[in-house]
Amino acid sequence: MFEKEYEIGKKAVLEAMRITARIQKDLSVKDSLVKPDKSPVTIADFTSQAIICRILHDHFPGIPIVAEEDSAALKESGHERVLGRVLEYVAGDEAIGQSLSADNLFESIDLGGAEPNDRLFWTLDPIDGTKGFLRGEQFAIALALIEKGEVILGMLGCPNLKLEEQGAGAGFLITAVKGQGAKMLNIATGKIEKIGISNTVDPREMRFVESYESSHSDQGTQLQIARILEMGREPVQMDSQVKYGVVSIGEAEVYVRIPNPGTRDYKEKIWDHAAGSLIVEEAGGTASDIFGHKLDFSAGKTLARNTGILVCVPNIQPRLVQIIGQLLA
Numbered sequence: 001m002f003e004k005e006y007e008i009g010k011k012a013v014l015e016a017m018r019i020t021a022r023i024q025k026d027l028s029v030k031d032s033l034v035k036p037d038k039s040p041v042t043i044a045d046f047t048s049q050a051i052i053c054r055i056l057h058d059h060f061p062g063i064p065i066v067a068e069e070d071s072a073a074l075k076e077s078g079h080e081r082v083l084g085r086v087l088e089y090v091a092g093d094e095a096i097g098q099s100l101s102a103d104n105l106f107e108s109i110d111l112g113g114a115e116p117n118d119r120l121f122w123t124l125d126p127i128d129g130t131k132g133f134l135r136g137e138q139f140a141i142a143l144a145l146i147e148k149g150e151v152i153l154g155m156l157g158c159p160n161l162k163l164e165e166q167g168a169g170a171g172f173l174i175t176a177v178k179g180q181g182a183k184m185l186n187i188a189t190g191k192i193e194k195i196g197i198s199n200t201v202d203p204r205e206m207r208f209v210e211s212y213e214s215s216h217s218d219q220g221t222q223l224q225i226a227r228i229l230e231m232g233r234e235p236v237q238m239d240s241q242v243k244y245g246v247v248s249i250g251e252a253e254v255y256v257r258i259p260n261p262g263t264r265d266y267k268e269k270i271w272d273h274a275a276g277s278l279i280v281e282e283a284g285g286t287a288s289d290i291f292g293h294k295l296d297f298s299a300g301k302t303l304a305r306n307t308g309i310l311v312c313v314p315n316i317q318p319r320l321v322q323i324i325g326q327l328l329a
Contacts, residue, residue, distance in 0.1 A: 002145065002153055005060065006177060009122075009143055009155055012055040014173060016048040016126065016141050017157040017187070019089060019096065021171070023047065024133055024159075031085050032134060033073050040130050043085045045069050046109055048126035048141055050090070053111035054100045056122055063145075066301060067112025067124040068271050075106065116270070116300055120147045125271040129240025132212060140240040144274035149298025152178040154275035154282075158242050159187075163249070174245045176282035182248055197285040197313050198250035206316065208235035209243045209252035218258040221327050225256065228323055229316075244276025247311050248283035254316065257309035258290055258324065267302040273309060280311050287311045290328075292321040 023031075023044040032042040049069050056065055074083050087102050100108055112124060122145055129139040141157035159171035174195070176182040184195045200206055208226055210219065226235070236252055246252045259266055277287035277295050288294055290308035299305050310320060 002177065005063075005145055006153055006175070008055065008059045009145070009153065010173065010175065012052040013141050013143055013155050013157040014187075015055065015095060016051045017159050017171065017173065019051065019093060020044040020048050020127065020133075020139075020141065021159040023089060024136060024139075027134070027136075030081055032130075033079055033082055035073055040134060041069060041073060042127065042130060042133060043082055043089070044133060045127045045130060046071070046074055046082075046086050047089050049112055049124065050086075050100055050105055050108040051096055052124055052126065052141075052143065054104070054108040057108075057111045058099055064114030064117060064121040065112045065124060066114050066116050066121055066271070067126065068269070069109060069126060070113055071106040071109040074109070116146070116297075118148060118298065120145070122146075123271045123274050125241075125269075128272060129238075129242065132239025137212075138238040138240055138242045140242045140245070140276075142241050142271060142275040144271075144278065146270075146274060146297050149296065150178070151274045151278040151297060154278035156241055156245050156275050156279060158245055161242055161245060163251070172245070174248060174279055176279040178278060178282070180282070182279050182282040184249065195249045195283050197248060197280070197283050198253050200253055200313065201315055203229040203316060203319075204232050206231050206253035206313075207233040207251075209246050209255045210235050210237055211243070211257065212237045212239045218260050221258050221324075222256050224327055225320065225323055229319070241272065241276035244273075244280050244287075244311060247285055247313075248276075248280045253313045254320065255309070255311040256290065256320070256324070258328070259308050267304050268306065268309060269302055270297055270300075273303065277311070284314070285312060286314050286317045288317070288321075290321070290324045292317065 133139040145153035170187040289306035
């Protein structure tokens, strides 16, 4: 079931991975905009969304796409340079040119402007971790398919993820289909293998992976959690849903995202967690909110019924929920 959606989704994410990795190498500080919410958006965000939305729509016109970006900022006066750079990459790529052109660029980006429904829809973050992308570090292309509020397919394109045992390469595509496990494609070698979480059971040997940006979570409380558990290993800091990928392949055991004290009412966006949560679960881990409640993707564009994020190996989850509850009481 959903074999075609998986194959076409994989094709779209791989295409976006290839061109966004190239854009990141070429990137200039003039190649980004700042949205009204003060968050940055780059030529890669627009290009990635246009590519993926166009491919998905061409194959599945009846499935809505709920994506992070739209073309409004790109159309504004003063942003002609960024628009021109997007068009350069589109026009200069033979594979992309088959389905995406200057004539349908805005339309392709805005195919991601649908609203979630209670049946079936895609959700996409074309560049998850834009600040990491701008620093030349980790970012992810995150695509998920949601059916009746349940994530049933998830893909994380991680062009900058490097694993020592895999050797140097061009990143990894990590995927999962509900009930079928999770796997990882080495882009450089073409090798595909099943993945699974760490088998570490001693909290003192576990490792946190956390957001690079301190504004994204309450890192002070997270540090307290690590001290209570006597976690001796240094945390890994990185942007984007690559953190989910790191837990799913056993390179870290805990990812906690406690709302920043200054933004306690903030609700997580579905495209920031849908793909990663399924991948971790299919790899044998748990993905919930910080109180242990299942992530609910049936409440619109946000996880409105959840607070924060808790991703970890199963044996430590009850203890983490207890500690977080005590610290936030």
